[in-house]
Amino acid sequence: MGKKLDKFLSIRPYKDEEVASVLTALTDDSKVLDALIALQFPTFISSIPFVKFFVQRKLKSKTKNIYSIDDYQNIFKVLMEEMIKKTIASFSAQGLEQLDPNESYLFISNHRDIALDAALLNLSLAKLGHKTFNFAVGDNLMEESWASDLMRLNKSFIIKRSGETKKEIYEALVLASEFIQKSIFDVNESIWIAQKQGRAKNGIDVTDPAMLKMIHLTARKKQTAADYFNSLKVVPVGISYELDPNDLNKALELDTLLNHTKRHKKPNEDLDSIALGIQGQKGAVAINLSEPLKFEADDSYDEIASKITKSILSLYQLHATNYAAGEMLGVVSDHPCPFNDTEIQLGRVLLEKRVLGLESGVKEQLLQQYLNPLLEISKL
Numbered sequence: 001m002g003k004k005l006d007k008f009l010s011i012r013p014y015k016d017e018e019v020a021s022v023l024t025a026l027t028d029d030s031k032v033l034d035a036l037i038a039l040q041f042p043t044f045i046s047s048i049p050f051v052k053f054f055v056q057r058k059l060k061s062k063t064k065n066i067y068s069i070d071d072y073q074n075i076f077k078v079l080m081e082e083m084i085k086k087t088i089a090s091f092s093a094q095g096l097e098q099l100d101p102n103e104s105y106l107f108i109s110n111h112r113d114i115a116l117d118a119a120l121l122n123l124s125l126a127k128l129g130h131k132t133f134n135f136a137v138g139d140n141l142m143e144e145s146w147a148s149d150l151m152r153l154n155k156s157f158i159i160k161r162s163g164e165t166k167k168e169i170y171e172a173l174v175l176a177s178e179f180i181q182k183s184i185f186d187v188n189e190s191i192w193i194a195q196k197q198g199r200a201k202n203g204i205d206v207t208d209p210a211m212l213k214m215i216h217l218t219a220r221k222k223q224t225a226a227d228y229f230n231s232l233k234v235v236p237v238g239i240s241y242e243l244d245p246n247d248l249n250k251a252l253e254l255d256t257l258l259n260h261t262k263r264h265k266k267p268n269e270d271l272d273s274i275a276l277g278i279q280g281q282k283g284a285v286a287i288n289l290s291e292p293l294k295f296e297a298d299d300s301y302d303e304i305a306s307k308i309t310k311s312i313l314s315l316y317q318l319h320a321t322n323y324a325a326g327e328m329l330g331v332v333s334d335h336p337c338p339f340n341d342t343e344i345q346l347g348r349v350l351l352e353k354r355v356l357g358l359e360s361g362v363k364e365q366l367l368q369q370y371l372n373p374l375l376e377i378s379k380l
Contacts, residue, residue: 008179011158011172013134014149016068022149023063027056032146072153073132080123088282089242093124095289095315099235101129104183104190105292106215106229109237110205110312111194113246113277114141114270117239118192121287133190134183136176138197141270159214161197177217184232192237195308201250202365203372205238205316207308209301216301226295229304233292236308238315243350244369245280246273251358251366258361283350286317313377320347325370328352335378 006012014022026032066072084091099105111117118135126132137151139160148158157179160172183189193215196208212225219228244250256263266272290311295304320339324347326332339347351370355363 008157008175008182011160011175012152012179013155013157014069014152016070019066019068019072019153022153023066026146026149027059027063029146031144032059069153069155073126073155076119076154077123077126080119083278087278087280088285090284091120091286092284092317093121093287093289095291096124096128096130098289098291099125099130101131102188103233104185104188105133105235106180106184106232107133107190107192107235107237107289108195108207108308108312109192109239110316111196111199112239112241112244114199115274116277117194120239120285121192121237124287131189133192135192136180136194140198144268144271147271173214174217177215177219180215180232181218195312199250201254201369203369204376205309205312205373207305207312209305212301212304224297225301225304226297226299229293230295234295234308235292236290236311236315238286238288238312238317240286240317240319240373242283242285242319242321242347243281243354245276245282247354247366247369248358248362249273249276250369251362254365255359255361258365283321284319288315288317290315310380313373313380316373316377318374318377320344321351321370322347322374324348324351325367326374328355329364329367329371331371331375333374333378335374 062075066075107121109117109121118133122132122135132155134155134157136159137156139158139162141147141151152158157176159176161169163169163172180191180193183191193211196206196211200206212229215232216225216228223231253263293307293311295307299307318335318338320343323333323337323339324344327344327348328351337344351367355366358366
């Protein structure tokens with residue numbers, strides 16, 4: 001008999017037996033080396049002869065003892081711990097004790113940072129003995145094959161939302177739906193997915209019913225939406241950052257769109273955002289989880305989405321910067337404030353440094369990112 005066809009080959013995370021060959025290809029890829037050099041060194045150093053050679057040697061040395069996905073992720077755990085110490089003033093993760101390490105879940109999260117939202121939750125769960133989950137990334141992040149390889153070594157799977165025909169796009173979404181179902185029910189591995197496509201760059205967290213329809217595609221003829229999502233054990237996740245290292249880039253993009261100016265995405269823009277998110281100061285960071293939600297038998301996609309949104313907002317931990325942004329924009333919220341005047345003032349100082357010298361439109365968009373979570377939570 002021939003080898004069984006792997007229908008998920010183009011989108012799934014890599015397997016242990018594939019790690020060595022993928023790492024070898026990555027360490028020999030000049031684009032990978034160029035990207036690492038650009039991230040780690042100033043321009044004048046990157047232009048010095050033989051820099052690429054020495055970076056490649058160091059990379060090969062670092063990866064020579066990696067034989068499995070666990071080996072690869074263990075290196076990332078160390079790097080994540082270092083990142084938390086250097087760039088996060090305080091980090092908390094609440095609600096994890098409600099989950100059974102032997103069960104699998106569908107984590108649906110709000111989305112602020114391309115890489116860290118899922119990575120910080122994964123790290124927190126792993127510390128409590130949970131298996132690391134597979135997390136969804138859009139194919140818009142995979143403009144370079146080496147970027148795809150790096151993400152898939154870290155248990156990401158790809159949701160392809162682009163294609164030459166509607167049929168191609170539909171088939172790709174069905175494949176992603178099947179992979180989610182197989183991971184949770186057959187392999188007993190959890191899934192993390194953002195509540196809508198892309199980051200909430202304006203700070204407004206809303207669950208997209210279209211995302212739920214995509215997940216349900218493979219089971220839509222067998223189970224109602226409510227029954228299926230109950231079986232998936234949906235766990236809403238609220239993550240918040242006191243400071244967003246990418247807030248200026250988001251504000252510039254939002255201001256451009258507001259002025260109806262055509263925006264051209266720069267090469268490696270998403271990878272630059274990932275690097276900035278990792279390296280930048282984030283202040284306090286909080287992750288909160290609920291118990292798995294229970295949906296009513298006749299709940300529609302819109303009703304399920306609304307319940308997930310309300311749960312995520314109720315979990316979202318506000319920071320002094322959220323209230324300070326309101327003061328700076330002259331917006332008064334009736335939501336109870338847990339911070340004293342000194343804490344609000346410190347939050348204001350942090351934000352004033354970030355908006356110093358910005359044009360009024362960009363400044364307003366930046367501050368609005370911090371204010372909007374407070375406004376949305378006030379509506380609950």
